Amino acid sequence: MTSELSFIAALRRIAMHPAARGLADDAAVLSLGGEALVLTHDVLVEGVHYLASQDPADVAWKLVATNMSDLAAKGAEPIGVLLGYTLQRDDDERFLAGLAEALAHYRAPLLGGDTVSGAPAQVLGLTAIGRATYRPVPSRSGARIGDALYVSGPLGAAMLGYEALRDGAGDTLAYRRPRALLGEGRALAPLVSAMMDVSDGLLLDAARLAHASDVTLAIESSTVPITTPEPRRYEALRWGDDYQLLFTAPASAALPVKAHRIGEVLAPGPAPLLLDGAPLSEADGLGYEHR
Amino acid sequence: MTSELSFIAALRRIAMHPAARGLADDAAVLSLGGEALVLTHDVLVEGVHYLASQDPADVAWKLVATNMSDLAAKGAEPIGVLLGYTLQRDDDERFLAGLAEALAHYRAPLLGGDTVSGAPAQVLGLTAIGRATYRPVPSRSGARIGDALYVSGPLGAAMLGYEALRDGAGDTLAYRRPRALLGEGRALAPLVSAMMDVSDGLLLDAARLAHASDVTLAIESSTVPITTPEPRRYEALRWGDDYQLLFTAPASAALPVKAHRIGEVLAPGPAPLLLDGAPLSEADGLGYEHR
Numbered sequence: 225m226t227s228e229l230s231f232i233a234a235l236r237r238i239a240m241h242p243a244a245r246g247l248a249d250d251a252a253v254l255s256l257g258g259e260a261l262v263l264t265h266d267v268l269v270e271g272v273h274y275l276a277s278q279d280p281a282d283v284a285w286k287l288v289a290t291n292m293s294d295l296a297a298k299g300a301e302p303i304g305v306l307l308g309y310t311l312q313r314d315d316d317e318r319f320l321a322g323l324a325e326a327l328a329h330y331r332a333p334l335l336g337g338d339t340v341s342g343a344p345a346q347v348l349g350l351t352a353i354g355r356a357t358y359r360p361v362p363s364r365s366g367a368r369i370g371d372a373l374y375v376s377g378p379l380g381a382a383m384l385g386y387e388a389l390r391d392g393a394g395d396t397l398a399y400r401r402p403r404a405l406l407g408e409g410r411a412l413a414p415l416v417s418a419m420m421d422v423s424d425g426l427l428l429d430a431a432r433l434a435h436a437s438d439v440t441l442a443i444e445s446s447t448v449p450i451t452t453p454e455p456r457r458y459e460a461l462r463w464g465d466d467y468q469l470l471f472t473a474p475a476s477a478a479l480p481v482k483a484h485r486i487g488e489v490l491a492p493g494p495a496p497l498l499l500d501g502a503p504l505s506e507a508d509g510l511g512y513e514h515r
Numbered sequence: 516m517t518s519e520l521s522f523i524a525a526l527r528r529i530a531m532h533p534a535a536r537g538l539a540d541d542a543a544v545l546s547l548g549g550e551a552l553v554l555t556h557d558v559l560v561e562g563v564h565y566l567a568s569q570d571p572a573d574v575a576w577k578l579v580a581t582n583m584s585d586l587a588a589k590g591a592e593p594i595g596v597l598l599g600y601t602l603q604r605d606d607d608e609r610f611l612a613g614l615a616e617a618l619a620h621y622r623a624p625l626l627g628g629d630t631v632s633g634a635p636a637q638v639l640g641l642t643a644i645g646r647a648t649y650r651p652v653p654s655r656s657g658a659r660i661g662d663a664l665y666v667s668g669p670l671g672a673a674m675l676g677y678e679a680l681r682d683g684a685g686d687t688l689a690y691r692r693p694r695a696l697l698g699e700g701r702a703l704a705p706l707v708s709a710m711m712d713v714s715d716g717l718l719l720d721a722a723r724l725a726h727a728s729d730v731t732l733a734i735e736s737s738t739v740p741i742t743t744p745e746p747r748r749y750e751a752l753r754w755g756d757d758y759q760l761l762f763t764a765p766a767s768a769a770l771p772v773k774a775h776r777i778g779e780v781l782a783p784g785p786a787p788l789l790l791d792g793a794p795l796s797e798a799d800g801l802g803y804e805h806r
Contacts, residue, residue, distance in 0.1 A: 264597075320526065
């Protein structure tokens with residue numbers, strides 16, 4: 225089996241277009257007719273990204289939210305989505321209900337797609353198309369040495385929600401119905417130097433931003449807002465699915481939305497991250513690796 | 516299990532956008548910044564749309580070609596594609612080779628996408644984005660009574676290619692490497708009243724065009740060009756995968772590309788099709804129904 229990383233590396237070699245950043249991570253940005261179009265495609269697999277026992281309405285919501293979060297990180301507003309749907313379950317109606325709810329919430333119309341039967345497990349694909357509201361469109365690669373590092377809100381809520389769902393007790397909402405921060409992304413786009421959404425865990429995603437920008441990010445763990453009890457702080461920094469925005473901006477910038485300063489941008493060192501002064505790299509298991 | 520048709524009908528109810536024609540059939544058309552964007556998404560499932568034993572390079576080619584053919588029917592030129600890919604096979608490299616070849620052939624860069632592991636069968640999704648070269652963008656719904664009906668080239672080659680592949684003897688190319696007629700679509704766009712690609716069989720797709728345009732299409736079977744021996748004419752009219760263009764235009768129009776006049780557009784009658792004068796409807800099994 226080809227590993228995902230080598231497959232993506234090979235894909236990148238055939239992707240000659242400068243917009244081809246969007247392979248398994250960043251959204252693609254295309255100039256068209258005086259607009260900048262933002263394109264993202266996410267796939268969720270039953271049994272891998274969600275359990276067959278989950279409410280399909282929640283799965284549909286998450287499918288939409290993950291893509292909307294990619295648009296949020298680009299300061300884009302949704303134009304619409306295309307759905308790839310494998311029919312096979314008795315509860316397609318629940319999926320439709322969640323899809324309708326999510327699309328209405330994000331004001332993202334369904335433009336088209338394809339439905340197929342016969343797949344042995346459900347595989348859901350969603351393409352989201354957005355229009356950038358500010359250019360240059362924020363990317364992961366623009367962090368400047370001396371900038372401050374921010375996160376838009378607390379981490380760990382999705383982790384607690386997942387555990388509540390697993391255990392059948394407690395508040396599951398944050399895990400089941402994540403919110404993509406489209407408004408915040410649009411407000412931040414004009415002043416950030418780099419931005420991305422935290423989908424795979426703060427540390428892992430911060431390392432990606434550091435690599436893309438060729439910098440080291442110094443994070444002070446105690447300044448990261450969390451919703452978990454304090455003893456679980458480091459777990460919260462490694463859990464994904466919260467869809468907060470992670471961004472860098474000049475330390476002097478007046479932010480238009482509430483955000484938490486969690487660190488600073490340093491010249492590139494031996495590791496992409498310094499957590500409380502200690503070097504950390506992907507080998508340290510920073511978060512949820514894409515499967 | 517929800518049937519595909521009822522699922523699509525339900526999807527259409529939540530798809531409030533006027534561009535939402537593209538559910539399992541037509542591509543979506545969106546106006547953006549003075550351009551018309553054409554968007555299409557097709558899904559291929561291993562064991563349903565192709566066999567696990569097929570060369571993945573051919574599967575990749577077909578995945579690209581089916582989407583490019585949707586663009587061709589809109590007179591659009593490709594801007595790029597997004598890929599949803601389930602990693603799991605030992606021959607991902609072959610897939611990549613075919614993908615690179617097809618994308619180079621159609622000058623459609625890979626813009627992004629998502630790769631995932633762990634799916635029990637391969638499910639491939641491709642979103643193609645194109646730019647309309649002529650507006651109004653051709654649709655299925657514009658056929659006018661009195662127009663002539665045309666097909667761009669012969670049918671049946673894919674059927675023979677499939678049989679050759681199945682039997683291990685003969686020319687398999689037309690089935691393995693279908694050609695999307697992008698150049699022909701662009702040349703025809705300014706003068707057609709309705710256009711679509713023949714992906715599910717001439718009769719079935721013609722019935723769809725008839726429904727969309729609220730007309731009846733009279734087809735003279737002997738005038739349809741086929742590559743099969745004469746006794747298999749009616750099979751050729753029901754087989755898909757040839758990706759020829761089916762279109763209507765004023766009978767007086769001088770066509771910029773070679774095409775075959777196969778019938779005419781009549782006022783709507785009791786059936787969407789008249790084949791050699793006999794009414795035919797979908798109940799007669801017109802071709803390859805989407806699965």
